[in-house]
Amino acid sequence: MSKTNHRAKKVEGLIGIVGIPGKGKTYFLQKLALQYKAKGYLVVLGNCQWTLEGAIHFNTEEELLGIYLDPVTYDERLAVFVDEAQALWPSREWSKTKKDIRDWFAMFRHGGVVAFYYTTQSLGDIELMIRAKTQFIWSCGYIWGLKLFHHTMYAKAEFEKQDNGQTIKPFVYARNWFFARDLKTNYNTYACYERIKKLGQQNQQISKLLNENSARDCSHEHPRGISLIRSFCSFIKNIICIR
Structure with a gap:
């Protein structure tokens, strides 16, 4: 089961997803x-071993800039997702980062990139230019007894205070959680991914069928009944069960 706070939908820009291995990043x-x-959105995937229909992949800085400047994609709204970003931009090799990519991180919002998400095991592993421009952090955790993954979004400055052991309680912008059930003992991220795509397609088909039935069976004299059916359809679309 998965649930995301509605405030997270309004957050865009450069966003990090931080957690040690096995936390669901x-x-x-x-x-x-x-x-x-x-x-x-046109999805751009970096350093990802999984794929998505219609997505564009890159594994080097040059390939990322090529996608960004390509006339075919220039007018598209882009959303970039990089897995284990420290492999591309490690903090210990900052001097190898070219000026072009530094400039790109400073201005990517001007060229149609709405959101840039990256995962990393520790924020300190990432090159300083990315850390400095990161606006929000998703902190990833796992509760063993409940088999529950929980992700909490903070402003980056608030996350760094918490990470440094300060006692000030940071403001929570959003939360995300989902149950792992039996996945933790034989965890396969890519198998989960294929399953969630299938479940998403099934939920869309169910929602479409329910909407058609409600439009056919409910008259305008029963607005409360229509409202309940629409709420139920929305509930089905937002719930994903992982077995």
Whole structure:
């Protein structure tokens, strides 16, 4: 089961997803990519071993700049997702980062890139130019007893205070959670990804069928009944069960 706070939908820009291995970072990145694709964005995937229909892949800085400057994609609304970004921009090799990519991170919003999400095991592993421009952080955790992944969004400055052991309680912008059930003992992120795509398609078909039935069976004299059916359809679309 998955649930995301509605405030997270308003957050865009450069956003990090931070957590040690096994905390659901890659799975969450995949979930976000599917959501942006459903909204009509052109999805760009970096350092990803999984794929998405219609998405463009890159594995080097040059390939990323090529996608950004390509006349075919220049007028598209882009959403970029990079898995384990420290592999492309490690903090210990900052001097190898070219000026072109530094300039790109400073101005990518001007060229149609609405959101740039990246995962990393530690924020300190990422090159300073990315850390400095990151606006929000999703902190990833896992509750063993409940088999529950929980992700919490903070402003980057608030996250860094918490990460440094300060006692000030940071403001929470949004929360995301989902149950792993039996996945933790044999965790396969990419198998989860294929399943969530299938479930998403099934939920869309169910929602379409329910909407058709409600339009055919409900008259305008029963607005409350129509409202309840629409709420139920929305509930089905927002719930994903992972077995």
